[in-house]
Amino acid sequence: MKKIQKALALMLALCMVLALSACGGDTPAESKAPEASKAPDTTPTEQGGEPADDVELLWWAPPTFIQDADDPAGTYEQKLVEEFNASHPGITVRVETIDFTTASDKITTAIESGTAADVLFDAPGRIIEYGKNGKLVSLDDMFTDEFKKDVGNDDLLTSCQGNGTYYMYPISASPFYMAINEKMWTDSGAIEHVNLEGNRAWTTDDFEKAIEKLAAAGYNPGVLFCSGQGGDQGTRAFIANLYDGSVADGEKYTFNSDAMIQGLTKAQEWINKGWLGNGVQYNGGGSIELFAAGTTAFEFCWGTSAAGNNAATMESNGVTPISLPFPSADGKPVLEYLVNGFCVFDNGDAAKAEASKTFIKWLCDNTENVTRTGAFPVLQSMGNLYPGDAEKELLVEFTKMYGPYYNTMDGFANMRAQWFDMLQKITGGGDVTELANAAVEASNAGMAG
Amino acid sequence: MAKTPARLNSHALKRHETVVAYLFMLPALFFFAAFVILPMVMGVVTSLFNYTMKNPVSAETFIGLKNYIDLFQDKTFLRAMLNTLILVVVTVPAVTLFSLWVSSAIYQMKEGVRSFFRCVFYLPVVTGTVAVVVVWKWMFDGYSGILNYVLSALGLIDKNIMWLGDTRFAIWCIILIMFTTYVGQPIVLYVAALGNVDQSLVEAAQVDGATDLQVFWKIKWPQVMPTTLYIVVITTINTFQCFSLIQLLTSGGPEGTTNTVMYYLYTNAFSLYKYGYANSMGVVLAIIIAILSAIQFKVMSKDVSY
Numbered sequence: 082m083k084k085i086q087k088a089l090a091l092m093l094a095l096c097m098v099l100a101l102s103a104c105g106g107d108t109p110a111e112s113k114a115p116e117a118s119k120a121p122d123t124t125p126t127e128q129g130g131e132p133a134d135d136v137e138l139l140w141w142a143p144p145t146f147i148q149d150a151d152d153p154a155g156t157y158e159q160k161l162v163e164e165f166n167a168s169h170p171g172i173t174v175r176v177e178t179i180d181f182t183t184a185s186d187k188i189t190t191a192i193e194s195g196t197a198a199d200v201l202f203d204a205p206g207r208i209i210e211y212g213k214n215g216k217l218v219s220l221d222d223m224f225t226d227e228f229k230k231d232v233g234n235d236d237l238l239t240s241c242q243g244n245g246t247y248y249m250y251p252i253s254a255s256p257f258y259m260a261i262n263e264k265m266w267t268d269s270g271a272i273e274h275v276n277l278e279g280n281r282a283w284t285t286d287d288f289e290k291a292i293e294k295l296a297a298a299g300y301n302p303g304v305l306f307c308s309g310q311g312g313d314q315g316t317r318a319f320i321a322n323l324y325d326g327s328v329a330d331g332e333k334y335t336f337n338s339d340a341m342i343q344g345l346t347k348a349q350e351w352i353n354k355g356w357l358g359n360g361v362q363y364n365g366g367g368s369i370e371l372f373a374a375g376t377t378a379f380e381f382c383w384g385t386s387a388a389g390n391n392a393a394t395m396e397s398n399g400v401t402p403i404s405l406p407f408p409s410a411d412g413k414p415v416l417e418y419l420v421n422g423f424c425v426f427d428n429g430d431a432a433k434a435e436a437s438k439t440f441i442k443w444l445c446d447n448t449e450n451v452t453r454t455g456a457f458p459v460l461q462s463m464g465n466l467y468p469g470d471a472e473k474e475l476l477v478e479f480t481k482m483y484g485p486y487y488n489t490m491d492g493f494a495n496m497r498a499q500w501f502d503m504l505q506k507i508t509g510g511g512d513v514t515e516l517a518n519a520a521v522e523a524s525n526a527g528m529a530g
Numbered sequence: 531m532a533k534t535p536a537r538l539n540s541h542a543l544k545r546h547e548t549v550v551a552y553l554f555m556l557p558a559l560f561f562f563a564a565f566v567i568l569p570m571v572m573g574v575v576t577s578l579f580n581y582t583m584k585n586p587v588s589a590e591t592f593i594g595l596k597n598y599i600d601l602f603q604d605k606t607f608l609r610a611m612l613n614t615l616i617l618v619v620v621t622v623p624a625v626t627l628f629s630l631w632v633s634s635a636i637y638q639m640k641e642g643v644r645s646f647f648r649c650v651f652y653l654p655v656v657t658g659t660v661a662v663v664v665v666w667k668w669m670f671d672g673y674s675g676i677l678n679y680v681l682s683a684l685g686l687i688d689k690n691i692m693w694l695g696d697t698r699f700a701i702w703c704i705i706l707i708m709f710t711t712y713v714g715q716p717i718v719l720y721v722a723a724l725g726n727v728d729q730s731l732v733e734a735a736q737v738d739g740a741t742d743l744q745v746f747w748k749i750k751w752p753q754v755m756p757t758t759l760y761i762v763v764i765t766t767i768n769t770f771q772c773f774s775l776i777q778l779l780t781s782g783g784p785e786g787t788t789n790t791v792m793y794y795l796y797t798n799a800f801s802l803y804k805y806g807y808a809n810s811m812g813v814v815l816a817i818i819i820a821i822l823s824a825i826q827f828k829v830m831s832k833d834v835s836y
Binding site: 185186189192193210211213214215216301307308309310359360361362363364367371374376377494495498501502505506509527 | 786
């Protein structure tokens with residue numbers, strides 16, 4: 082009996098040692114790469130530029146590309162990887178899908194433990210933060226004069242930079258705008274105040290008249306959501322446009338300017354009158370759900386992905402959305418936008434960094450991949466990728482309303498926390514000027530890190 | 531004095547058994563050390579540094595106790611600590627007393643009925659937090675929530691209430707959800723503990739003319755005290771560590787009224803990348819939990835004998 086116990090104990094100890102060796106050692110490339118995506122063992126081909134030695138890359142892919150029919154998430158990404166691996170001997174890419182909800186935790190933990198992937202798709206907010214903290218490879222060499230000329234939008238190019246270095250290679254961009262419920266606005270007569278021609282720009286006065294009519298007709302107004310930071314770009318754009326204010330001036334946060342305070346005060350007034358919903362219980366996602374379910378009459382956090390993801394819900398609830406830019410005092414709205422792109426983590430391997438750049442350029446410079454993001458190309462040379470699609474053509478007009486991109490400013494994450502906390506207090510009846518001043522002071526103090 | 535062969539054999543046997551025992555423990559010990567002890571030590575050490583995504587742990591970033599000094603001057607942290615204490619002070623007694631009350635009522639019922647009640651109360655424990663939150667979110671919804679609907683139908687409110695967005699109600703909503711998800715396990719434990727109470731003592735007391743209250747207070751309560759201690763300690767720790775409910779329901783709002791230490795720690799670590807500062811919060815929280823648990827052990831773990 083004792084002998085059996087000892088033998089078992091020794092076996093367990095041996096297993097432990099083996100497990101440790103397995104954890105610590107490098108896994109051979111052959112065991113990591115799926116059989117189908119293994120690249121032939123040859124030197125560079127006609128594509129040129131690939132490293133001579135085999136390089137294995139890991140791509141972390143949150144839901145980015147629209148999948149075919151009923152394909153599960155990651156199917157299109159896997160096809161792309163297989164295609165790339167076949168056409169780029171010497172580089173083997175492995176894709177791992179992640180979700181946006183847990184992405185931040187996963188990436189932060191991986192960065193600190195030195196296990197980050199090589200390539201990541203994300204928006205500039207986080208990417209530039211990683212870049213400024215020295216975790217990413219500079220992509221300056223990818224932003225050639227020719228490329229910049231093709232983009233032709235300085236604000237968009239700036240969104241890919243942190244401290245003067247390019248960290249994000251963009252694939253597409255898409256505006257954030259608002260949406261109204263056609264039936265509710267028509268029934269209440271509020272639709273009379275909406276400009277449905279051209280780029281649909283309209284004014285704050287028109288909006289005020291419209292929401293008064295909606296309230297009189299008994300419809301629930303859209304909510305100024307502020308339970309958290311999700312979708313907060315919508316509320317910032319809404320408030321900023323009301324009296325042509327701005328959240329930041331490129332150097333510091335300025336949402337305590339006269340124009341912004343006027344906008345915040347007006348919003349508070351509308352909430353008190355019941356013309357605007359108190360959204361302290363909802364974030365952007367919750368607010369979208371209310372709109373898609375036909376509970377509220379308008380929504381400030383709208384975009385191509387929100388429209389696509391909620392299409393079935395809206396259809397079943399009889400909701401037909403009308404896309405609009407935010408109302409502004411002068412009828413010249415300035416919109417916030419999402420830039421989609423890729424970054425390369427600095428894992429201390431120059432060959433991997435170069436291979437990663439080859440991979441992301443291959444991904445981004447492909448029109449089908451751009452349309453798969455459901456957004457618009459950043460390269461003018463790609464032209465109109467959605468001919469005959471009236472909604473997409475309207476959104477192209479919205480892309481001309483892009484404003485300065487402040488999401489890459491220092492202290493952006495801290496500012497977002499200040500913003501929603503301030504809105505909660507304002508919707509609760511607090512002193513607007515005092516709260517805006519305190520929030521801006523804290524936001525600017527947070528820029529120092 | 532020379533050792534006899536029998537004693538030598540006995541020592542050798544003991545040593546062998548000890549070695550074997552340690553070898554059996556080795557895998558678990560390794561993982562415990564690697565995933566519990568080491569991170570704890572690292573947490574304490576890095577809390578003494580200005581450790582952020584930009585600044586790694588190094589001699590230049592050593593700041594001693596500055597994180598702790600800042601912590602106790604940070605109004606948001608103090609508010610979060612107060613909220614956490616409110617959650618503990620309300621939830622722990624409520625969960626303990628309610629589960630004891632329910633268990634007392636059901637432990638003598640027929641097996642089928644008892645199992646039914648245990649299942650009902652245990653259901654939220656085995657249901658995923660996200661699913662639980664989705665259901666509660668729907669019930670608390672300001673527009674179409676069932677709570678507003680029922681209260682309106684009863685004529686108790688004339689205007690919908692934003693339960694999770696109202697500074698007066700938000701923390702009580704969190705407490706209610708915590709309460710429903712925490713009572714399952716204590717009920718199961720109490721039913722088992724009450725079933726093990728020595729019936730001869732109960733019968734003797736009844737023969738002596740003790741009332742039901744006296745029987746409970748003098749006979750049953752002392753015998754279920756070890757279970758009570760376990761429930762109180764575990765519920766206290768779980769409540770201090772409340773995070774997912776806050777993240778999924780309120781993000782600490784409105785106006786910081788549901789912000790807890792764990793949630794504030796998380797936002798500092800994963801949104802603001804202030805790892806050192808977040809770790810100092812973790813250390814303070816661990817110390818508070820350890821002190822409270824020690825007090826609970828001291829007060830409640832007295833031996834029971836008759």
